[in-house]
Amino acid sequence: MRVLLVNQFGVNTGFYLLIPYLATHMTEDLELSAALVGVVLGVRNLSQQGLFLLGGTAADRLGVRGVIITGCAVRTFGFGLFAIGDSPAVLLAAAVLSGVAGALFNPAVRAYIAVETPAPRRAEAFALFTVYAQTGALVGPVLGSALLLVDFRLSATVAAGIFALLTVIQTLVLPARAVPAAPTSVLADIKACLANRPFMAFTVAAAGLFTLQNQLYLVLPFEANRATGWAGSVAGVFVLSTVVTLVGQVRITRALGDVSRKRAIAVGLLVMGLGFLAPAASYLWPALSVPAVVVAVLGLAVGTMIAQPFVYELVPAFGAERVTGTYFGVFYLVSGAAAAVTTVVVGWVSDAGGWWACLVCAAVGLVCAAGMRIPERTATWATS
Structure with missing residues (x-):
């Protein structure tokens, strides 16, 4: 539970460090049209919202630990592409990877908490989870605005670095759960x-x-x-x-x-x-x-x-x-x-x-x- 709380703090810090400033970067720094910016942001959202079911079923079949780690690793690459990419194709690829990553680890993390926490304390566990998430959502934009004084690419690199660190930490520390046999498809x-x-x-x-x-x-x-x-x-x-x-x-x-x-x-x-x-x-x-x-x-x-x-x-x-x-x-x-x-x-x-x-x-x-x-x-x- 402690690992997952730290993970959610890091996830929201890295996300809000970058995403709120992405549209401004694409319009002002890369001089892309508003329509194209809307497509990139829409693709990111659709990739995440539309694939939540994929992430949930993968957590059941492959194990929550592996899906969470994979999600963080995929977002590392996605945010890394935002740091180096300036063409529409690269930005779209970054948006898809970032969205897919969220679709993987969001349901998996909540499933892990729900299963591992004793029923009498499950609501309290999710309350703590919300506190850590909100703290990350508060720290992320502040850190992002400071890094933007240097360059957007630095912000994206730091965001990717946060997810890379989370990937390593969870690989080393997050306990694995036995995956029960599935009697149905x-x-x-x-x-x-x-x-x-x-x-x-x-x-x-x-x-x-x-x-x-x-x-x-x-x-x-x-x-x-x-x-x-x-x-x-x-x-x-x-x-x-x-x-x-x-x-x-x-x-x-x-x-x-x-x-x-x-x-x-x-x-x-x-x-x-x-x-x-x-x-x-x-x-x-x-x-x-x-x-x-x-x-x-x-x-x-x-x-x-x-x-x-x-x-x-x-x-x-x-x-x-x-x-x-x-x-x-x-x-x-x-x-x-x-x-x-x-x-x-x-x-x-x-x-x-x-x-x-x-x-x-x-x-x-x-x-x-x-x-x-x-x-x-x-x-x-x-x-x-």
């Missing part, structure tokens, strides 16, 4: 997962968590800029969200240890959704715009802290231990697709007014919270 396991109605209902409802989290990059920056008239206020959104998470995540998860998991997740989704009503109302009372953004950021952060560890805790409860990776892969694939579609809708309605976007986000939280509370007698998580 990969396709049969995936079909069984998709046919698991309680799991799919849970996944669709939990997708609201990731949909609303994505608004930290779309709706809330827009609202912060509108409220203050200062582009630098966007950074304050991320800092506030990160600091609140670092301070409160483990405490909140421990405090909710005896609460029904379904109820806790539903409350978290509800808090996330209700937070967006504040900026929607500020269109009627502009003087409250700044406090409204703070309320939305806090609602999003607190709701995520309430729900996310328990979501990760329950995903493997729907299937046998040997297919934990497959279930995480399907969960991420469905959640990612739902988040992408909803974010497009949010962006579309924003043209009619920012308050519409806030209301859509609030509705997502309310609907998904209600969906999480739908009785399901056949689900193992109904009474958990």
